[in-house]
Amino acid sequence: MTRHLPVLTRSAPISPLWVLAACSLWMAGPGNWVLWRKLAQLGLLQGLGGAAFAVALGVMLAAALAALMALLAWRLTLKPAATLLLVATAAGSHFMGSYGVVIDPGMMRNVIETDLHEARALVDVRLLLALGLLAGLPAWWLWRQPIAPRRFGRALWQNAATVGAALLVLVAAGLASFQPLASSMRNHKDLRYLFNPLNSVYAVAREVGLPRANAATPIEPLGADAQVASAAPASRAPILVLVLGETGRSGNFGLNGYARDTTPELARESVVSFRNAWACGTSTAVSVPCMFSGLGREQFKPDAAQRAEGLLDVLQHAGLAVLWLDNQSGCKGVCDRVPHAATCPQGDCLDDVMLAGLDERLAALDPARRARGTVIVMHQIGSHGPAYHLRSGPAQKRFMPECTAASLTACSREAIVNAYDNSIAATDHALALTIGWLKARGDAPTAMVYVADHGESLGENNLFLHGMPYAIAPEVQKRVPWVTWMSPAWQRESGVDLACLASRRDEAVTHDSYFHSVLGLMGVHTRVYQRTLDAYAPCRAEGVASARAPG
Incomplete structure (x- = not known):
């Protein structure tokens, strides 16, 4: 009787769209624990109405992230882009959860201008743990998955269709929860800065990604007429x-x-x-x-x-x-x-x-x-x-x-x-x-x-x-x-x-x-x-x- 040694085989290639969906749901759920905790503290998740609001908001977050990732769902960019978003999610959740800060363009400007000495004081075991759990584990899974190849034309229309479908879901979920959503955003303005990692993406785009019309203009003079009293000893x-x-x-x-x-x-x-x-x-x-x-x-x-x-x-x-x-x-x-x-x-x-x-x-x-x-x-x-x-x-x-x-x-x-x-x-x-x-x-x-x-x-x-x-x-x-x-x-x-x-x-x-x-x-x-x-x-x-x- 012939005995065969077990053969280790790689898992079957999966569609980039499944990767996109899995990462979006992970970031919208565990990656946004600070947002969910804040909503619970405000009493906005109580009862059936609160549960429905949570589901609608979670769907909106996942849809927005899916639309963003669909723009990057190409063979050479999908895994690096998803990993970067996972790291941003983990880091954002740590700092928002540990220090009570929010991430807006001003905070991102601080991050960009922080030097090594200042950054060193912020690194601790809790940050490393957050990065490991919220970014390391899903990134490890992601990089082990073979991605099914797609021809350019097929990838183009699939990505475009995913963006359109995600935006439709986003709008539908927003309309379904419009009253509690509008009331929450109006009465608790800080909530809009907790949508992770969309807050970081927006802040980075605002600070370093958007073209600045005045970047090439010369320095505008000020107070060129300034004078003081004559020199003294x-x-x-x-x-x-x-x-x-x-x-x-x-x-x-x-x-x-x-x-x-x-x-x-x-x-x-x-x-x-x-x-x-x-x-x-x-x-x-x-x-x-x-x-x-x-x-x-x-x-x-x-x-x-x-x-x-x-x-x-x-x-x-x-x-x-x-x-x-x-x-x-x-x-x-x-x-x-x-x-x-x-x-x-x-x-x-x-x-x-x-x-x-x-x-x-x-x-x-x-x-x-x-x-x-x-x-x-x-x-x-x-x-x-x-x-x-x-x-x-x-x-x-x-x-x-x-x-x-x-x-x-x-x-x-x-x-x-x-x-x-x-x-x-x-x-x-x-x-x-x-x-x-x-x-x-x-x-x-x-x-x-x-x-x-x-x-x-x-x-x-x-x-x-x-x-x-x-x-x-x-x-x-x-x-x-x-x-x-x-x-x-x-x-x-x-x-x-x-x-x-x-x-x-x-x-x-x-x-x-x-x-x-x-x-x-x-x-x-x-x-x-x-x-x-x-x-x-x-x-x-x-x-x-x-x-x-x-x-």
Whole structure:
């Protein structure tokens, strides 16, 4: 009797349409667990009506994904495209589920501009687990399946028919659930940002895939008429330090009435803190260009701002010396045309590193410009999360225990707040050192203005980090600290009364005022300056050193 060894055979080739359907259902179902959890928390899945709504919404998601994948269902692109969408689904579900963020064009801009040091802090076991379960397993299945070959003509009409059929199903399911769907989207606007991975596809297309009509246009000049008073002796030229904070919550500053004394060193200085300051955006990629554009939040458009000069250009037009120091992942384009330097190329330095060698950096600037005045911008790492514990040194770790885990959800809220508050204490120390450096300039009029780019969520309502769409972002992501210090010489020559500023500290001020306030402080005369948006103008004495103050 002849015995035959078993023969291992590959499974029969399957139609690309079955692959498309399987991947779409997987992403619409398990891949959207954050959406389904949110709907359940809102009570939208209760009863038969809720179940019908869930089915209709699931069908709509699967149909939309099927239509998208049908456009890519070709022999050489199907598996790579499906794998990429699976990875996007897994990553999106992890970050939305773990940190409560949503994925929109602004958040995608943050992702694109995130450097290796920042990205490293977000990698943890939970992310790897999400990638393995939601992307790795289906991708492993996908790449093991032989795909039935199709001639080009057959593939073309099948793909086109699939797109059309998927869109018809999408419309039919939408009409069948129109009333609950419209009501849910109207009352809970954040739901539209949870459709995974359609949110990522749209955001990527919006940020990097769509042609930009103004990409080839020259940089639009701004404030070319800018002028300042004549040059002064080197020892009397004004120096203004603009400290651009990162992820600063106004409510966590002791200066602003926080129960914890997170800013003891600043409290010993004659500073004024605006307690009701509001950001232009909820992410660095939006707020920083907006602050320096002079456009204001309502008129600001990221693409347009990239093709126009900003605050630092106006200061240079006025003949002032400008220097940008970066302890972050870049200046988002606002320092491209001025002298700039990275102070911590290896990453994870505390912000006082920007003072190291500062005198030598200033000496290298044009002496003719320095004689008119110098503006130094220090872009902090500040309280950049989620690794808040890396943003403070041993001397600032006053609140313990602090969260040291890569995933904030692995820590208690107390430990998260402790780590964050320690980072504010480190910012307090860095600002005090900066004031000390300015005091050492002798009789020169010197000043420092610290303003954070945006705030942060520390677990309130299960939200973490920042970057929520402005319309639905919580107050803690939009309210920022704004602290001012001026030397006696600066106060005399500028005519700004600190007591007056202190009396206005609870009045609302926004990033819209930043551009004009800096021009006012440096006495820059230009048509683009608006006195009504200068936060210091109401406290500038008329006729006092008017040569340095725009009219």
